[in-house]
Amino acid sequence: MLQTRKAAVIKIVYDSDEIQELEIISHGKMEKAINYPILTGKVAIGDQVLLNTTAVELSLGTGGYHFVLKGPNPPSGPISREGHIMKLRYTPLQLAVGSCEEEGSPYHAVFLEEDSIEGMPVIVGGLHSMTPILAGYFKNGDCDRRVAYIMTDKGSLPLALSRHARALKELCWLDGTITVGHAFGGDLECVNIYTALLAAKHILRADVTIVAMGPGIVGTSTPLGFTGMEQVEALHAAHSLGGVPILVPRVSGADSRDRHDGISQHTKAILRHTLVPIHVPLLAEVAQTWPLESHGHMFHYKEEEKIRALGDLLAPYPLHVTTMGRGMEQDPLFFKSVAATADFAETIIDHSRDAPFAATDLGSLWRASTNS
Structure with missing residues (x-):
C-alpha cells in the first residue's frame, strides 16, 4: 500500500546533482525527506512536493526519511540516446542508463573478450556498514x-543514498563504484553481478573488489527470508569467473537477538547454500567460541593481535561507522571480524604480486603474515 502526503520544503540540508536531503513541513510538523533529482527534478525552499511516506508511517528503518515522489520541476530536455538499459523497469520512474555491456558502450568489447577475473579477491559482505x-x-x-x-540491488537502489560511498570516494578509499541490477548511480552500470565483476577487473583495474548491498536490509526472522541471501550468487559468480571468493562473516558480541549472537544465522545460511568452496577468515577466538560446520569451505584462523588496529585506520574517516546502531566501542567483535577478512584478502593481493599461489596455501600464508 502506497501512502502519500503533500508538504512544503523549508530547508535543504545537503544538495548535489544526485541527491538532496531536505527538511519539510506537513500538518505543522517538521520532518526529513530525500529527493533524487534524476527521478523528480531539483526542488527549492518553498516548493510544494508530494511525498512517499509509507516506510516512515510503518516505522521501518529508513532513518526517518520520506521520499519525494513529485516536485514542481520534473526532469526535462532531450533524452540521451547513449543508454538503452532501463532500471526500475515497468514502474512510473523507470530510467535509462548507459550500461557497460550494451553495444553502444565504449566497453562493449571487454565483455566479448574477457571471461575471467584472473584470481582477483572478491569480498562478499551482507551489510553496507562493512x-x-x-x-x-x-x-x-x-x-x-x-x-x-x-x-x-537488495538494499537501497540509488548509490547516492550512501553517505559511505560518497565519503569513500572523496577520500580515494574507493577507486570506482559499480551498480548492478536495478541499483543505479555508480561510476559504471552493469546488468548483473557477473559482468560487474568483469568490469571491476578489466575496466576499473581493481586489485580487490567489495560486493555488498546498499543501505538497508530486509529480514523476516526466518532462516532464508533475508536479502543477504544474494551473497550466495556473488560467491558463485566470483568462483565461476576464476576469482577468489571470500565471505565476510557477520559476527556480534553485543546483539541481543539469539540469531545474531556470535556468528549470525545469516552467515550460517550462506555457508549452507553456497555450493562452491569459499574462503572464510575468522578470528581464532570466534572460531573457538562458535565453531562452524565446514560445508566444504575453507576456514582460516588468525589471532586478534595480528590484525592492525582498526581505530587508527578509521581515524581519518569523517563518518561514524555503526552496525545496527552500534559503533566499534559497543560491538568490537563485528568490526574486528570484518578487519580480519580484509587482512586475509590483503595477504592474497600482496602475495599474488610476487608469485602464483594455490588456493589451499592461502590459510598458511595468512597465518605466516606479519601484519600487526
Missing part, C-alpha cells in the same frame, strides 16, 4: 591498491 571498514583497511595498508565497490 564497506568502509574493508576499504579503510586496504587503503591504509597500501594506497596503491585499487579497490572497487559493487553495490547490488
Whole structure:
C-alpha cells in the first residue's frame, strides 16, 4: 500500500546533482525527506512536493526519511540516446542508463573478450556498514591498491543514498563504484553481478573488489527470508569467473537477538547454500567460541593481535561507522571480524604480486603474515 502526503520544503540540508536531503513541513510538523533529482527534478525552499511516506508511517528503518515522489520541476530536455538499459523497469520512474555491456558502450568489447577475473579477491559482505571498514583497511595498508565497490540491488537502489560511498570516494578509499541490477548511480552500470565483476577487473583495474548491498536490509526472522541471501550468487559468480571468493562473516558480541549472537544465522545460511568452496577468515577466538560446520569451505584462523588496529585506520574517516546502531566501542567483535577478512584478502593481493599461489596455501600464508 502506497501512502502519500503533500508538504512544503523549508530547508535543504545537503544538495548535489544526485541527491538532496531536505527538511519539510506537513500538518505543522517538521520532518526529513530525500529527493533524487534524476527521478523528480531539483526542488527549492518553498516548493510544494508530494511525498512517499509509507516506510516512515510503518516505522521501518529508513532513518526517518520520506521520499519525494513529485516536485514542481520534473526532469526535462532531450533524452540521451547513449543508454538503452532501463532500471526500475515497468514502474512510473523507470530510467535509462548507459550500461557497460550494451553495444553502444565504449566497453562493449571487454565483455566479448574477457571471461575471467584472473584470481582477483572478491569480498562478499551482507551489510553496507562493512564497506568502509574493508576499504579503510586496504587503503591504509597500501594506497596503491585499487579497490572497487559493487553495490547490488537488495538494499537501497540509488548509490547516492550512501553517505559511505560518497565519503569513500572523496577520500580515494574507493577507486570506482559499480551498480548492478536495478541499483543505479555508480561510476559504471552493469546488468548483473557477473559482468560487474568483469568490469571491476578489466575496466576499473581493481586489485580487490567489495560486493555488498546498499543501505538497508530486509529480514523476516526466518532462516532464508533475508536479502543477504544474494551473497550466495556473488560467491558463485566470483568462483565461476576464476576469482577468489571470500565471505565476510557477520559476527556480534553485543546483539541481543539469539540469531545474531556470535556468528549470525545469516552467515550460517550462506555457508549452507553456497555450493562452491569459499574462503572464510575468522578470528581464532570466534572460531573457538562458535565453531562452524565446514560445508566444504575453507576456514582460516588468525589471532586478534595480528590484525592492525582498526581505530587508527578509521581515524581519518569523517563518518561514524555503526552496525545496527552500534559503533566499534559497543560491538568490537563485528568490526574486528570484518578487519580480519580484509587482512586475509590483503595477504592474497600482496602475495599474488610476487608469485602464483594455490588456493589451499592461502590459510598458511595468512597465518605466516606479519601484519600487526
